[in-house]
Amino acid sequence: MTNATTAQKADILSQALPYIQKYNNKTVVVKYGGNAMLDDELKAAVMGDIVLLSCIGIKVVLVHGGGPEISGMLKKIGKESKFINGLRYTDEETRDVAQMVLAGKLNKDLTAQINAQGGKAVGLCGVDGGMVIVERKGGPVDYGFVGELVKVNPDPITDLLDKGYIPVITSIGMDSSGVTYNINADTMACYVASALKAETIILMTDIRGLLRDKNDETTLIPSVTISQVPPLIGQGIVAGGMIPKVECCVDTLKAGVKKAAIIDGRIVHAILIEMLSDEGIGTMIYHDKKEEA
Numbered sequence: 001m002t003n004a005t006t007a008q009k010a011d012i013l014s015q016a017l018p019y020i021q022k023y024n025n026k027t028v029v030v031k032y033g034g035n036a037m038l039d040d041e042l043k044a045a046v047m048g049d050i051v052l053l054s055c056i057g058i059k060v061v062l063v064h065g066g067g068p069e070i071s072g073m074l075k076k077i078g079k080e081s082k083f084i085n086g087l088r089y090t091d092e093e094t095r096d097v098a099q100m101v102l103a104g105k106l107n108k109d110l111t112a113q114i115n116a117q118g119g120k121a122v123g124l125c126g127v128d129g130g131m132v133i134v135e136r137k138g139g140p141v142d143y144g145f146v147g148e149l150v151k152v153n154p155d156p157i158t159d160l161l162d163k164g165y166i167p168v169i170t171s172i173g174m175d176s177s178g179v180t181y182n183i184n185a186d187t188m189a190c191y192v193a194s195a196l197k198a199e200t201i202i203l204m205t206d207i208r209g210l211l212r213d214k215n216d217e218t219t220l221i222p223s224v225t226i227s228q229v230p231p232l233i234g235q236g237i238v239a240g241g242m243i244p245k246v247e248c249c250v251d252t253l254k255a256g257v258k259k260a261a262i263i264d265g266r267i268v269h270a271i272l273i274e275m276l277s278d279e280g281i282g283t284m285i286y287h288d289k290k291e292e293a
């Protein structure tokens with residue numbers, strides 16, 4: 001589009017009007033993380049898109065992870081990362097590293113980038129304002145200091161949104177006695193979007209979307225319904241880090257979020273294409289009966 005004439009640019013802008021109207025004053029949760037967050041140029045473009053969405057009256061909440069950066073820091077201190085079902089096994093030292101990397105480094109870097117591009121961002125994690133209360137994740141597998149939801153207090157987020165700020169939230173929570181926990185960032189995005197009853201949740205990742213064969217990008221599944229998800233996991237088609245993503249989409253839809261999509265964060269302006277055009281990219285997850293909310 002660099003060679004577009006002024007008239008073409010005006011035309012594209014005017015085509016975005018219905019979408020701008022559709023999302024005006026609505027809450028949209030964007031999850032960003034993984035390898036899609038490692039490229040500085042791409043990261044700056046994503047933060048620019050977030051600022052743009054905020055400027056056109058959309059209440060954007062950015063939830064971010066930083067798994068590769070946590071793994072990198074653990075490696076520096078001589079610790080190997082271990083994942084079970086897409087979740088990091090988090091001993092106490094790993095929890096401390098995750099907290100430092102996510103809440104200390106990445107949250108402030110992303111907040112700074114948005115502010116530098118003219119946005120008004122405030123960086124938080126689930127501990128701030130007692131926003132995300134969790135307990136140690138139960139079940140047959142011990143994940144260590146991985147948190148599972150007890151409750152979300154969305155007030156700090158809605159207060160910021162009402163004042164025109166962009167909340168930038170990372171995936172550390174606390175229990176009722178003040179112990180902090182590591183949370184998968186997709187799961188955190190689900191907690192936040194569900195509590196806010198957001199219009200849409202968009203998960204940006206480093207792959208085209210949900211694939212029938214994860215090694216073949218031509219096998220993109222453009223849409224699935226909630227009831228099609230468990231068999232996809234059961235048959236091993238959805239595995240690893242894709243599990244918390246699809247589960248996040250299903251849980252948010254069940255909580256009343258209208259639209260959930262997994263999109264390719266490596267595509268420049270992927271969020272704008274997804275939100276402000278008819279060109280759905282990636283995979284959309286729907287309710288079984290309602291094709292489009």
Ligand SMILES: Nc1ncnc2c1ncn2[C@@H]1O[C@H](COP(=O)(O)OP(=O)(O)O)[C@@H](O)[C@H]1O
Nearest residue numbers: 033034205206207210211214237238239241242
């Ligand atoms: N069916 C599938 N379709 C797409 N990706 C899949 C699938 N099953 C497993 N994956 C893996 O899930 C990864 C995305 O999860 P993850 O690496 O945790 O993302 P992020 O770091 O962006 O949160 C993909 O890169 C891919 O390797």
Ligand SMILES: CC(=O)N[C@@H](CCC(=O)OP(=O)(O)O)C(=O)O
Nearest residue numbers: 033034065066067087088184185
């Ligand atoms: C429990 C758990 O797995 N926590 C994640 C939190 C970060 C994350 O999810 O980051 P991405 O979105 O970049 O993958 C972790 O430690 O890697």
